[in-house]
Amino acid sequence: MPLPPSIDIQSSPQPITALFGEATGDQKLECYKLGATAFRTPLTTEQYIRREMFIDTLPLTRNGGWRFWCLYNKEQPKQVLATCKTIHRDLIVRDASGTKRRRGYCIASVVSDETHRGQGLASFMLKKVAEWMDGPGEGSASFVYSRLSSYYESRGWNVHPSWELLITTKTKEPTEKTNLPPTRLLKASDVPPLCHRDTERLVESTENRDFASDMTTIAVLPTAEIVGWLHGRGDFYASELHGRVTEFKGSIDEVAGVWIYWHHDFRRNQLVIQRISRPGNDEKDIEAIASLLLDARIEASAWNLSAVSIWSPDSHAEAAAARISALVPSEVIEKVQRKSGISMVRYTGGQRSESMVFEANEFYAWN
Numbered sequence: 001m002p003l004p005p006s007i008d009i010q011s012s013p014q015p016i017t018a019l020f021g022e023a024t025g026d027q028k029l030e031c032y033k034l035g036a037t038a039f040r041t042p043l044t045t046e047q048y049i050r051r052e053m054f055i056d057t058l059p060l061t062r063n064g065g066w067r068f069w070c071l072y073n074k075e076q077p078k079q080v081l082a083t084c085k086t087i088h089r090d091l092i093v094r095d096a097s098g099t100k101r102r103r104g105y106c107i108a109s110v111v112s113d114e115t116h117r118g119q120g121l122a123s124f125m126l127k128k129v130a131e132w133m134d135g136p137g138e139g140s141a142s143f144v145y146s147r148l149s150s151y152y153e154s155r156g157w158n159v160h161p162s163w164e165l166l167i168t169t170k171t172k173e174p175t176e177k178t179n180l181p182p183t184r185l186l187k188a189s190d191v192p193p194l195c196h197r198d199t200e201r202l203v204e205s206t207e208n209r210d211f212a213s214d215m216t217t218i219a220v221l222p223t224a225e226i227v228g229w230l231h232g233r234g235d236f237y238a239s240e241l242h243g244r245v246t247e248f249k250g251s252i253d254e255v256a257g258v259w260i261y262w263h264h265d266f267r268r269n270q271l272v273i274q275r276i277s278r279p280g281n282d283e284k285d286i287e288a289i290a291s292l293l294l295d296a297r298i299e300a301s302a303w304n305l306s307a308v309s310i311w312s313p314d315s316h317a318e319a320a321a322a323r324i325s326a327l328v329p330s331e332v333i334e335k336v337q338r339k340s341g342i343s344m345v346r347y348t349g350g351q352r353s354e355s356m357v358f359e360a361n362e363f364y365a366w367n
């Protein structure tokens, strides 16, 4: 059997040969520990390890839905020097040959051992992971969300516009519902059938949008697995940090057929809108979205989260936010470039982005 790909690095008292591969059972625990050194806050290392074990059981990630990759010391295979994970994504891809469902990946938790940084470990690992995605992994695209845009850009990922709308409040008084369309808060059991409808909507709108024959459009499908994954993850933090889980996962205006899902992000102290799903392009949906976003503000206050964040807001979302600030003057709206979580996409074989459109660049597809 050929030896795994390797890279030699300087180390004291002697150089190390690091081998690349998918983490074995023992190495996976070491990957969790290395991940904790960079990503655990506000959890303890022990809680972070439990988080990874919990996420391992969620429908999106169990049974190989996520894979841990690592570079490990050839002489001591339990010594993990760098790691990252690839997490399954269902994609819809439209190009000149038609519209197809494809597989993709999110790359997450990229980290190398602090004592060996700057020697090319992470770059080598990402190169090998990209080769796997292009080959046996059969990935049409991979996504990274990170503050290190120039780092990933020079390694084959294309940076996409990464705006967010923040809704905060000037007062300590709880936000109150105003004269906007009635809504109903969503519980976990409401989410799967809505995701099913939402996925059909996205496929249909991708098929029907104006399209130049030299363009490729890619979107991550908002399946129940991916939307529920963030809910599960949020609830892990809620129960570890607050001793209880969240009840409401979003809100719906049933008459308009418009709904949102949200994620309680206890790391950034925000309620992040995962997705705004609406049937078409009707201006009347702006009232519905305003009402739903106000529900999000109320949910954020209930959990002491300081802001509601909406990724890649379109004109409807911006108009809805403006409507909220007109109705409730204490609400403050701000549109900013995201400093972390910048969206980056790498297309199969590292193609450049000029002819690619990343549709529905919303938070549901994040890790």
Ligand SMILES: CC(C)(COP(=O)(O)OP(=O)(O)OC[C@H]1O[C@@H](n2cnc3c(N)ncnc32)[C@H](O)[C@@H]1OP(=O)(O)O)[C@@H](O)C(=O)NCCC(=O)NCCS
Pocket: 038, 082, 108, 109, 110, 111, 112, 113, 116, 117, 118, 119, 120, 121, 122, 123, 124, 145, 146, 147, 148, 151
């Ligand atoms: C980012 C990280 C994975 C790089 O690992 P590494 O093994 O040192 O990577 P390489 O040796 O292949 O590359 C080093 C490069 O990373 C860049 N880099 C590292 N940290 C950086 C930072 N905070 N901001 C910008 N660039 C950074 C270095 O400048 C260097 O760039 P160059 O190759 O253009 O000179 C490592 O610094 C790390 O684990 N950081 C903490 C976790 C993290 O931030 N992960 C990325 C977010 S997903």
